[in-house]
Amino acid sequence: MFLYKLYRYKRSLFALAVAGCLIQLVIFYKQGAVATPFFNYGMYSEKILSKDQYEIYKVYVNGELLKGDDYSIQEWDKIYVPVYMYYAKDTTNELMIEVRNRLLLKLQLKGLEADNRYFENREFNDEAFIEWYAAYLCGFSGHSSQNIRVIKQNYQWNGQQLLPADSIVLFQYRQ
Amino acid sequence: MEWATTATGRFHSAVSIPAIAYRQQTKVIYMYLFVSLLLCADRWWNGMLLSQLQPAFFVTPMNVTAWALMFTGIHELFMNNQPACLFADLLLVAFPVMYTLLHIKQYAKAKIMLGGCMLVFNFVYAQCYTLYPSNSIEGHIGWMLFPVVLMCHRLTDFSFALQVIRFVFLFFLATAGVWKIRNGGIFNPGQMSGVLLLQHSQLLATAPSSFLAEIYYWLISHPAVGYLLYLAATLLELFFIVGFFTRKADRWLLLLLFIFLITDILVMRIKYWEIMHLAIPLFFSRSDLFAIADKTSK
Known part of the structure; x- marks a missing residue:
């Protein structure tokens, strides 16, 4: 697993990667607000119906x-x-x-x-x-x-x- | 004669694995240069460079990082300021060229510093650029993140950073598929009709009898066909999950990416070429450059 390899290589980089994953999880959870470079790539994922x-x-x-x-x-x-x-x-x-x-x-x-x-x-x-x-x-x-x-x-x-x-x-x- | 077995199983006489990997690192940097110049040329051709947009006002997005940046007022620097915009465009083109030259000359420290400058500059450029009437910030993720790779001079660091970018790329497309399930778009049979109407209403209203409008109207009035397109796009995006478990499918993923990008232009009239930087690692994922990180951690 990549994170494990990173952990074995450099703890500081591993910590950075884990922090990135955690921020992304918060962005996932919150939905709506984002924080560059952490986004939700929705790409028309919400239900969209024809409007009148x-x-x-x-x-x-x-x-x-x-x-x-x-x-x-x-x-x-x-x-x-x-x-x-x-x-x-x-x-x-x-x-x-x-x-x-x-x-x-x-x-x-x-x-x-x-x-x-x-x-x-x-x-x-x-x-x-x-x-x-x-x-x-x-x-x-x-x-x-x-x-x-x-x-x-x-x-x-x-x-x-x-x-x-x-x-x-x-x-x-x-x- | 000294022989070395490389990670790809090939034999190279009297050439060490790092030497081969160094050559591959150079290829990555050349590809970065090529993609950057191509994207800049595309922006220039379509009048989308900052200096061609001539920004005069902004709209604040729902983006915490953008708010932090806006407190500095840097986005106002480019508004009604053509010299500043031209200078920023010049740097956007010049930085990849300068970096490549530094790599060829093997100026390690200067390379790392320039990589850092590019990281900050590309971030500020993209963040400001998307505050003005242009396009959305998500497409600029490749510009913003790839300099992380460029900040790594040591082959092992470079190899790890390249793998991070590969994961960001996979994440970008795979989560787009996951969101379609999570938010329910995939469970709506009339989804594509709604999407096409929303996306193309301007075109449908102003040119209703055009060839494009006829195609879009046909798709809208045949929701089953439209839905199949949406389903195919979702499955295509979900297929990128495979990349998290193996690098063997990377060539297929590249092919799928090109299908995705072309279909996006034809059906949605959205150009997503700007993410191409993120796809660079996939061209090298079977190379010794990637294997360095694998071996280091064993």
């Missing part, structure tokens, strides 16, 4: 809808991931600060709870994001940035296909 409704982000450049099959996997991610991450960032960051503070409290690390300097990026507002996104998008997609419109649209799943429903305009950018 899906939230879709649609990007129009100069009136033309950007379509998933026109771009490589990573280009497509680069188009819409920043949009949903931007609109989720404040809620997610606030939630993470809450969870982090609960952990700090458990660890008796007082004084750090209020230190949120590097955990919020509120200065990066809608205006800054739109300017950044327009330049970023046009930088890799080859489009000119005259007119960009981003909408969030609900799609209903009818058991056969996704059908468009209500939508809201998230932002419109005109150069």
